Amino acid sequence: MGISADELSAGLARVCARAGLGALSSEPQRLTGGAVMESWLFRTSPPPTPSSEEEGAFVLRRAPSLAFMEGRAYGHATEAALIEAARAKGVTAPEVVAVLAEADGLGSGFVMRALPGTADPKVILACDDPDGLLTQAARDLARIHRLRPADVPEGVPVMDYRAAIADLKEQFMEAGGDRPIIALGLKWLEDNCPPEVEPVLNHGDYRMGNLLVEGSRLTGVLDWEIAHFGDRHEDLAFGCMAVWRFARYDRPALGLGSIEDYLTAYEAEAGVTVDPARFRFWTIYRTVWWALGCLKMAAQWRSGADRMLERVVISRRTSEQELDLLLLLEEDAPEMEKRRLVPDFSMADEVWGEANWGEIATAVSEWLATLKDRMEGHDRFQLAVARNALGIIAREERSIRTLAFQEAMAAEILSGQTTLKGKEVLATLRAYALVMIEADSPKYPSLTDAQARWPRNPPIEE
Template identity: 75%
Template sequence: MIAPDALTAGLARVCARVGLGTLTGEPQRLTGGAVMESWRFSAGGSDYVLRRAPSLAFMEGRPYGHAVEAALIEAARLADVTAPEVVAVLDEGDGLGSGFVMRALPGTADPKIILQCDDPDGLLRQIARDLARIHSLRQSDVPEGVPVMDYRAAIADLKAQFMEAGGDRPIIALGLKWLEDNCPSQVEPVLNHGDYRMGNLLVEGSRLTGVLDWELAHFGDPHEDLAFGCMAVWRFARYDRPALGLGRVEGYLAAYEAESGTKVDPARFRFWTIYRTVWWALGCLKMAAQWRSGADRMLERVVISRRTSEQELDLLLLLEEDAPEAERARPVVLNDWTIQPTGEANDVEMAIAVSEWLATLKDKLTGHDRFQLAVARNALGIVTRSIELGAHASDALGAKALLAGRASLETEGVLSELRRAAFEKLRADVPKYPALAAARTLWKIEE
C-alpha cells in the first residue's frame, strides 16, 4: 500500500494539475474492493474518490488501462447511466501509479445497508434500467481497446487458469467440462459492465446513485451481466432474494426486458450463471497467486482466496440439477474428525490465543486498520477450523477424470463425494455463508 505522505503529495499534484483546488484533510482509505484501492479526499470544498491499482505490476496483462476505463465511464454517463464523473486520469508525474479521480457521489455501496432499504423492488427496477442502458452501447460508442468476448476462447482461458492454479479442484473441473459441452452460439455483442452486482452499486435510501468499478467491461452477451448479479455470492445475507439480494429474478428480468426491448433466454441465463461462478472461483484462487508473487501483499488477498469454496458449493448446486435422481438421493456422510487436546498447546489453540489477543486491539484502531484486524481474525478462524475439521479441497486425479469426461455426475457416488467435500471445505472457510445452510437442508446433512 502507498505511504500516507506519498499519497497526500501525489493527490496535491493531481488537484493542482486539473484545477480541483487545494487538498484539505487526510485521504481516507475506503473498505471493500477485491482488486483496486479507493481513497476518499476533499479539495476546493468538494469530495472526490481516487481509484488506483495497488501496484503497476498489478495492471500487467489487463486488456486496457485506467484511461480507457475512465473514457468508458464517460460514455456510459452520456447514455444516461448513473455513473460517476471522472475529473482526472493519473499520469506518471503524479507519482500515484495507475488510476483516476472521480467526483464523489452520495450513498453507500455497503450491501448490509442497501438490502435493508424501504423499496427493494423499486431499487431493483432502477438497477435493471441502468443495466439495459449500459447494454445499449456498441463498439462505436466507446474508445478503442475494449475487448469483444469469444465464448469458447474465454472458456479455454478459464481452463488454462485452472491448470496454472494446480488443476486439482474437482468441482471446478466439472464446471469447466459443462461449459465446454454447453457453450452457446455468439450473439451481437453489447457493452457488458462485467462486474454488475451488489457491492459495486451506490445507493442512497432506495435510490440508485452510482454504478462503480468498470475495469472488467467488455463486449459480449448481455445475459452475462444479468446472470452475474443474481449469483448467490452477491445476495449476501438475503439468499432468499435471488436477484441481487433485492427480489425475484422474474421481476428483475421483466424490468430489464421492458427497458431494453429484448427478451431474456433462460438457457443463456443459466449458462452465464455457471460460467461466472467458475470465473469467480478461479478469481478467488488467483488472489493467493497475486499475494505470493508480491504484486499485492495485502492480507485480504489470502483470505479472499479461501472464498473459492463458496463458489464450489454454489457451482455444485447449479450443476447437480442435471444429475440422475438416484445420485441426488444418495446420502452425504461427513468425516468424523475429532481432536482431543492434551499436553502442550496444539496448532488450533495457538491460533485461538493469537485471535483472542488481537481482539483486545479493536478499540485502539480505526478506519482501514480496524477492518484489517477483522480480516486477520477471520484468517485465524479459517486456519483453526481447517485443522479441526480436516477439510481438504484438492484432488488432482478426480479433477482430471471429470475434466476429461471419464467421470461425471452420472457416475455412481461422484455427486455424493463432491457434496461432502464442498460442504466440509466451506464450513471451515466461510461457515456463515448463507448457501451452506441451504445445502445442508437440501442434502439432508445431519451432524
C-alpha cells in the same frame, strides 16, 4: 507499488493542481472493500462549485502496483473514458475528473467526483424500498447494454465464448488443476456453450457491492475495470449469483428481490426477451470465473504484486463458489445419486495436552478483538479480515482438507471419464464441498441450504 501517506498526499496535490480541483484540504482516507483496486476519499478547499455536501469530495481509484496492471485488456485511461461514455448515455455513473499521469507519482488510476450514498451491502439491503431499487438497477443495466463499440474508446475487448472458457481452463491448470468441482464446471461449459449473439457492452461486475445507494435511490454504478462486449445474459446472471446476495439468500436478484421481477424490469427497459437457457449458462460460467478469481488471489499475494492481507483470505473463498457451482450442476445428476447420503469427512473435536495450532489461532483472534475499538477506517476492516483468517486456521484443525483423490478426480472429470452420472460421484463431491466451506466460510448463506439438501452419514471415527 507501496506508497506512504506523505507520497499519497503530495501526489494528490499535484493532481488537484493540474485538474483545477482546488487545494488538498484533508488527508486521504482509505475506503473499505475493493478486492482488486484501492479507493481513497479526499477533499479539496475551496470546492470548485460548492452546491452540495459532496462537492469538493473526490475518490482516487488506483492499482496497488504497476505490476498489478500487467496482462489487463486495458488501462485506467480507457476505463475512465468508458465511464464517461456510459454517463453520456444516461447511466448513473460517477464523473471522472482526472486520469493519473506518470508525473503525479501515484501509479495507475484516476480521480472521480464523490457521490452520495454507500456501497455497503448490509446497509443497502435493509433499505425501505428494495423493489424500487431493483427496478432502478435493471434500468441502468439496460442502459449500459445500449452502448456499442462506436460509443466507447478503442481497446474494450469483444468476448469470444470458447476462448473465454479455454482461458478459464488454462487458469485452472496453472493453479494446480486439483479442484474436482471446478473441473466439473469447466467440462459443463465446454459441453453447453451457446452460439454467440450480437455483443452489447457488459459492465462485467454489475452486482451488489458495486452499486452506490442513498436510501432506496441508486446514485452510482462503480468499478468498470472489466467491462467488455458480450452476451447481455452474462451481466444479468452475475448479479444474481448467491455470493452477491450477501445475507439475503432468499432474494436472488442482487439481494433485493426475485429474478422474475428483475428480468421483467430489465426487459421493459431494454425491449428484449431474456433467454432462461443463456441465463443458466452464464450463471455457471461466472461462478467458475469467480472461483478461479478467488483462487488466483493467493498467487498475486505470493508474487508480491499485492501483499494486502485480504488477498490471501479471499483465496479461501474459492470453496464458496465450489459449493454454489455444485448446487447449480447437481440437477443434471440421476435421481438415485441425488438421494445418496453424503459421507462425513469432518473429524472429532476432542483435544488434549498442549495447545494445537487451531487453539493458538483462536487465542490470537480473541486478543485482536480487544483492539477493535482502537481502530477505524481501513485498519478496522483489516482487523476483521485478520480475525477471519485466524478463524479459518482454527477450523481447519478440525477437518480433513487435503483429500488424495482431488487431482486425479479433476483430471477424470475434464476428460469426460467421470461424470455426475457415476455411482457416488455426486455424494463424494458434496462431501468435499462441505468440508472445505465449513473450514473456510461457515457463515456463508448457501451452506445452510446445502446442509438441508444433503443429509450426511455418521462422521468418521478417529
